[in-house]
Amino acid sequence: MFETATELEPDPVIEAYKKDVDRTLIRENLRLTVEQRFENLERLQEFANEMRRAVASAEKRNRGD
Amino acid sequence: METDFRGLIRTLSQAGVEFIVVGGAAATGHGSARLTSDLDIVYRRTAENISRLVSTLAPLNPYLRGAPPGLPFSWSDETIRKGLNFTLVTSLGALDLLGEITGGGYYEDILPHSLTLTLHESECLCLGIEWLIRVKRAAGRPKDFEAIAELEAILDEQRQS
Numbered sequence: 001m002f003e004t005a006t007e008l009e010p011d012p013v014i015e016a017y018k019k020d021v022d023r024t025l026i027r028e029n030l031r032l033t034v035e036q037r038f039e040n041l042e043r044l045q046e047f048a049n050e051m052r053r054a055v056a057s058a059e060k061r062n063r064g065d
Numbered sequence: 066m067e068t069d070f071r072g073l074i075r076t077l078s079q080a081g082v083e084f085i086v087v088g089g090a091a092a093t094g095h096g097s098a099r100l101t102s103d104l105d106i107v108y109r110r111t112a113e114n115i116s117r118l119v120s121t122l123a124p125l126n127p128y129l130r131g132a133p134p135g136l137p138f139s140w141s142d143e144t145i146r147k148g149l150n151f152t153l154v155t156s157l158g159a160l161d162l163l164g165e166i167t168g169g170g171y172y173e174d175i176l177p178h179s180l181t182l183t184l185h186e187s188e189c190l191c192l193g194i195e196w197l198i199r200v201k202r203a204a205g206r207p208k209d210f211e212a213i214a215e216l217e218a219i220l221d222e223q224r225q226s
Contacts, residue, residue, distance in 0.1 A: 017214035
């Protein structure tokens with residue numbers, strides 16, 4: 001089941017996806033500590049949930065509920 | 066509900082639970098900018114560790130995520146021993162307990178490929194980036210393609226710096 005520690009062979013599908021990766025974000029994150037990366041994740045999650053609630057609320061208002 | 070990633074990690078590590086962070090949270094640790102909603106951990110399936118895991122999480126009221134309330138779900142050593150992987154909701158958020166992961170195996174199998182992450186108030190083991198990529202590749206889920214591409218780009222950046 002387990003691969004030995006060999007180099008990862010490039011996968012053509014993944015290589016195609018890699019072209020769209022924003023490396024500026026990666027470089028910024030690599031400058032942060034692990035703690036700061038988790039802080040960002042938690043803030044992003046909070047923001048995403050706030051946005052979902054806001055959209056749900058706006059849709060409800062538009063329906064006239 | 067938001068997941069308190071650092072709170073869950075701190076709770077488990079301070080109680081001495083043996084676990085390795087995998088999945089999206091591990092990717093965050095390595096520098097991913099992608100959003101993930103749950104903490105995935107591979108836990109060691111020894112009787113002692115299962116007992117510690119159960120007693121540590123009990124105050125957080127773990128319950129099967131997405132299941133209707135009132136199911137006869139008992140949070141106990143026996144439940145964990147009889148099962149393997151559990152998707153849970155707790156008072157600190159969503160937590161996936163994995164006894165085994167596709168392409169990686171059990172805790173003991175991935176332990177040599179893990180590294181220690183230092184957080185402000187705790188330390189934990191996290192699957193190394195190369196093995197995180199291998200595991201995600203092995204899962205073969207189209208939804209992971211973008212995440213794998215980002216992890217491989219992070220690996221490229223790390224090797225270039």
